[in-house]
Structure formats: structure tokens, C-alpha cells
Amino acid sequence: MRHFALMCLFASLVALVFAIVGREGERRRTLYALRVFLEFIGVGFALAWLLYWIPW
Amino acid sequence: MEERRGLNTDAKSKPSKAWLSALAGWLIPGLGHVGQGKVYRGALGGATVLALFLCGAALGGHLYGLRDTSEGLLSSLFGFCDLGSGILWLGSKALGLALREQPQLATSEYGNIFLMVAGLLNFILSMDAYDIGVGRKS
Numbered sequence: 001m002r003h004f005a006l007m008c009l010f011a012s013l014v015a016l017v018f019a020i021v022g023r024e025g026e027r028r029r030t031l032y033a034l035r036v037f038l039e040f041i042g043v044g045f046a047l048a049w050l051l052y053w054i055p056w
Numbered sequence: 057m058e059e060r061r062g063l064n065t066d067a068k069s070k071p072s073k074a075w076l077s078a079l080a081g082w083l084i085p086g087l088g089h090v091g092q093g094k095v096y097r098g099a100l101g102g103a104t105v106l107a108l109f110l111c112g113a114a115l116g117g118h119l120y121g122l123r124d125t126s127e128g129l130l131s132s133l134f135g136f137c138d139l140g141s142g143i144l145w146l147g148s149k150a151l152g153l154a155l156r157e158q159p160q161l162a163t164s165e166y167g168n169i170f171l172m173v174a175g176l177l178n179f180i181l182s183m184d185a186y187d188i189g190v191g192r193k194s
Contacts, residue, residue, distance in 0.1 A: 006166050009111065010173070016104050017177045020097055021184040024194065 074189025088185025117167020140175025
């Protein structure tokens with residue numbers, strides 16, 4: 001659970017900076033931050049499951 | 057066209073000012089934007105870099121040196137990433153904080169990543185401040 005919390009913390013902070021530099025306008029920034037955050041979490045889960053099945 | 061896009065055309069003729077903003081932004085996270093009047097953006101960016109750095113140190117991460125060879129050539133690359141935190145990196149080096157590797161902590165690798173990403177994000181913020189300074193962005 002702690003690993004997941006750290007992943008969420010990391011994703012939210014990185015998403016914040018990406019949104020600051022990547023988009024203009026408050027609404028577009030918010031949506032972009034949310035998208036980046038969800039992508040981080042999604043890719044994290046996908047990699048975790050993928051690595052789970054690889055035996056080395 | 058540029059006026060319509062809200063670009064800073066005045067700063068276009070002053071690349072030295074843009075470099076100064078980038079340097080200030082690297083040294084003190086967010087200062088580059090604050091100096092350009094983007095206070096909210098600079099404060100938020102700086103606070104995020106600071107939060108990442110402090111979390112990294114609290115998790116047991118350590119800063120790599122540029123001439124570090126503990127993990128081969130990658131260590132120098134990691135050192136370069138850490139260097140991006142500017143005054144946080146310099147201060148930690150001067151005060152001897154977050155320099156010792158703590159492999160006994162389960163989260164130490166997370167800490168290393170947090171510290172490196174704090175530096176990389178600050179590099180991005182500095183480049184953003186430069187882009188604003190030369191008028192590429194508003």
C-alpha cells in the first residue's frame with residue numbers, strides 16, 4: 001500500500017509540473033495534469049503486472 | 057500574430073535576460089518565472105520541486121556526485137540529474153545532507169528517484185523560463 005501511495009505522490013507532483021510547462025490556461029492545465037497523473041498510474045499498474053509474469 | 061498569442065515580443069531582443077531567468081530558475085526553483093512576473097507558476101513549480109526533493113531525502117535517497125563511480129557511468133548521469141535542483145543540491149552538498157546511501161531502508165531507491173526527478177523537473181522549469189524570456193511562450 002505504501003508503494004502505491006508513493007507512486008500516487010510521485011505521479012501527482014510530476015503531473016503538476018508537466019501541466020505548468022505543457023499547457024496554457026487553467027482548465028487545460030487541470031485536464032492535462034489529470035491525464036498525466038492517470039497515465040502514470042495506468043502505466044505503473046501495467047508494468048507491475050507485466051513484470052509479475054516475467055520470472056527473472 | 058504574436059500579439060494575438062500573447063507572446064512576449066519585448067524580451068525577444070534580450071536573450072541575456074532570458075539566460076538570466078533560466079539561471080535564476082535553476083539556482084532557486086521557480087525564481088525564473090517569478091522574475092518574469094509569473095508568480096503563481098513559479099511558486100507552484102518551485103514548491104513542487106522542493107516537495108519532491110524533501111520527500112526524496114525523507115525516503116532515504118541520496119545525492120550522487122558528478123564524479124561518482126559507485127554504479128559505473130550511470131552514477132555521473134544520476135549526479136547530473138541531481139544537480140538540477142540548484143540550491144537544494146548545493147545546500148545539501150555543503151551541509152552534508154542526503155549524501156549517505158541507506159540501502160537498509162526499503163524506500164531508499166524511491167528516494168533516489170524522487171531526488172533525481174526533482175532535478176530534472178527543475179531543468180524543465182528553467183528551460184520554460186528561458187522560452188518565456190525569448191518570447192517562444194507566453
